[in-house]
Amino acid sequence: MELNRTNSPFDENQLELIKQLMPTLSSDQQSWLSGYLLNTSTGEGDLNQYTDDHAEPSEHLSEKTEPTESTASTETATSEAPQTDTTATSTDEPLEVNILFGTETGNAEEIADEFETKLKEHDITVHTWEMDDFPQEDLTKVNHVFIITSTHGVGEPPINALDFYDFLHGDEAPDLSHLNFSVLALGDQDYPDFCQAGKDFDKILGDLGGNRLADRVECDFDFEETSEQWIIDMLELLTQISSGNQNEEPIDEDVIVEEPQAPYSKTHPFFAEVVENSVLTEPTATREVRHLELSLDGYGESYEPGDSLVIVPKNNPVLVEELIDTLGWDSTSSITIDNSDQTVSLQNALTNEFEISKLTPSILNNAAALFGNPMLNANVQKKEWVQNYIYGRDFIDLIKDFTPVSLTPDMLKDLLRKLPPREYSIASSNQVNPHTVHITVRVVKYEAHHRERQGVCSVQLADRTQTGDKIPVYLKKNPNFKFPYNNHTPVIMIGAGTGIAPYRAFLQEREHLQLRGNQWLIFGNQNYDADFLYRSDLESWLEKGIISKLDLAFSRDTENKIYVQHRIEENGADFYKWLRNGATVYLCGDKDEMAKGVHQSLVNVLVQHGDFTQAQAEDYLTELIKNQRYQRDVY
Known part of the structure; x- marks a missing residue:
């Protein structure tokens, strides 16, 4: 924010002196000066005491916001150093903070909940929102906002952040020169649009006049350590702003880091015994697929269809x-x-x-x-x-x-980066299998550059894991891939290969609950005889009425390859009718080829059978996504 006569109490001479001084100050010096001025305004500005008590926390905060080449990186969206606007909050009133998160798989929500807990422990008033639930008109009334967001698709914001993202980038976006903000971005450096949604939120909030409390922090897949440090830094900064008191005790970082976390995680996994490890495919299949069952006796938590089992692997x-x-x-x-x-x-x-x-x-x-x-x-x-x-x-x-x-x-x-854990969609109902969890694993082996290449976890499970072995795992919730359990909501399930896994869990649970209704499965793989995964289960459910419609696409059985997207368009009239009747569409499988092909087929169905234009069809699908009637679990 550029100072001038209209947005500050300074005269022209004072403004000129400030403008000459500010560019010469480092980030540490600006932070020190803002704290000193705040203390002076409350009559407590002992220069020596502030320096002695706060030099170390200030240096620590500055150090953690320097750009690095590790799994976490920080950078500002402008060339200006971040400035803390402490004038927006009265030291006589409790500090009020809003945490807005955007998430696909629950990681950002998990961090937001942890941040909320820490803030409340320090008597800071806090409100936590899914981004699209935050009242947009209140953005001009709040002073401190923290954005925690993942990135989805090709650099897109998550489903529950789309409306807020569009609002900030629209013509009605307000001036935010009163707002103090900071962004924690989650991503995966495997993808070219690493943390793009977080970058976009950081930039637009700055463009609208907002004041950065600290530089944006970016997390790779291994986000826990980085997010914990970000919480520590933000809490220390907010505590300084809230108290305005140089005698405030520094945050005890060791205590914060060592507070209890979720029972099982990457750093504290559960060792599950393998009770079954069998091959689902025939020897003639070009890609081997395994079915594993692992004991969860003693885990202490249940899971739901749509959730994932995460395995902590070892290199070959x-x-x-x-x-x-x-x-x-x-x-x-x-x-x-x-x-x-x-x-x-x-x-x-x-x-x-x-x-x-x-x-x-x-x-x-x-x-x-x-x-x-x-x-x-x-x-x-x-x-x-x-x-x-x-x-x-x-x-x-x-x-x-x-x-x-x-x-x-x-x-x-x-x-090198840390070895990522591997997530597998759960292929069983916890109600049917209270002591075990099932997963479906495609074994990755291929030739490239004159050497055989192998999937880290899939080959470990296939070639080096025997019945009775114990492997480190933990359960992971997926809040954006949940199924209805009633007889009146139509469901269309689309999947290819191991994308069948969550549907097996869902249908297994529906059979257990004795539910019927309109359930349509569109499943594809290469060969009917070699890799029709869970064939006996699916045919049994079709016979019993658990599935009301089953369409199959086996690409290698015909001269012209047939994929699930072709089955969608062949049944386009029925598909559109199901949508009109309130069906929820689920998509699980390959992110690059299948997911893109299915999405285009859905657009084609809407254009052909619903008289939509291309743009209207895309808008319609976006609305389905926002309303969780088009849910995707792609990888």
Whole structure:
């Protein structure tokens, strides 16, 4: 916000002096000055005491907002340093904060709930909203807003943030020069539109005049540590603003970090025994698919159809050995895997901690900075080259193709990202299977660049996991993929391959509840005889009336490949009739090919059978998404 006579109490001479001073100040100096002025205004401005008591928290906050090349990064959407506008809040009244979250899978909501709990523990009044539930007209009345959002699709905001996003980018968006805000963005660096929704919210709030309390913080898939630190930083900042008192005790970070979290998570998984591990497909299938059942005895929580089971995997020991040999390192040497002093063996780190089986653009950029290889430095400047190179290659390829001039084991934490957990849609009803959870796993194996490539978790489950073994897991809720349990809501389920999993759970539960009604499944795979997954279950449910309509698409059984999107258009009149009768549409499967093809087929059905224009059809589907009548679980 640029100071002038209309938005400040200063005369022209004072404004000129301020404008000369501000560009010369660092972020730390601005933070110090704002706190000092606030204390002075309340008659408590002891310069020496403020410096002694608050230098360390101020330095800590500044350090955490510096851009990094790790899984978390921070940056501002403008060239100005963030400024804290403390004048908008009276120190005589409790601070009031609004947390707005946008989520697809529940991660942003989980962080928002944790942030709310911490704020309330410090007597800060807090209101937490799904973004689209926040009253838009109240945006001009609130002073502190925190945005926590994931990114969906091709850089799009989540379903429950679409209306708020459109409002801020519309002609009716208000002036927000009174508003203090900060953004925590969630994303996955595997995708080119990493944290784009968070970037967009950060930019538009700044463009509308809002004042950044702190730089935007971006989280990769492994968000827990970064989000916890962001909460600590925001709480410390808000506590300073709220009290206006230099004698306020600094936040005890150790206490905050060590407070109880969810019972089971990536860092504290449940070790589930494998009670069944069988092959669903025939030997002639081009892609092997496994059915696993794991015991949840002692877990203490239930799950619902639509939820996921998350597995914490290990890298293939053969790949680990090959990488160590390629690097010429000692597998028993000790290294640190993060910024703590804790050390593990190199073998342990490459097996359990770091992702080594695939490359991302961020890894190539990190390698360019650390390898000292001139050719790699030149190539990473070309975005198209980066995208082409990472496809089907791993860390061993990178080492062989661009020999590092200097690389030591301790550099791995700055080079590689953490090994991601793998999520699998649950394929069972907890009511039918109270002690076990079922998942459907496609085993990933393929040839690329003269080497066999393998999926980290799927091959571990298929080739190195036996009945009786215990593997680290935890349950994950999916609030945006939930099914109706009644006899009057029509449901259309669309899935291909392992996308059948959540529908098996849903139909299993409907049979248990003795529910009937209009339930239409459109399922596809390659061959009827080789990979008709859960065929006996589906045919039984069709016979019993649990499923009222079943359409199949087996792409390799016909000369012209038939996919689920073709079945949608072939049944376009019925499909549109079901929509008109209030049907909810579910889509589960491949994100890139199938999901895009299905979406276009839905548009085509609306155009052909509903007399929509292309634009009207897209708007109609967007409304279905917002009203949770078009739910997607794609990967």
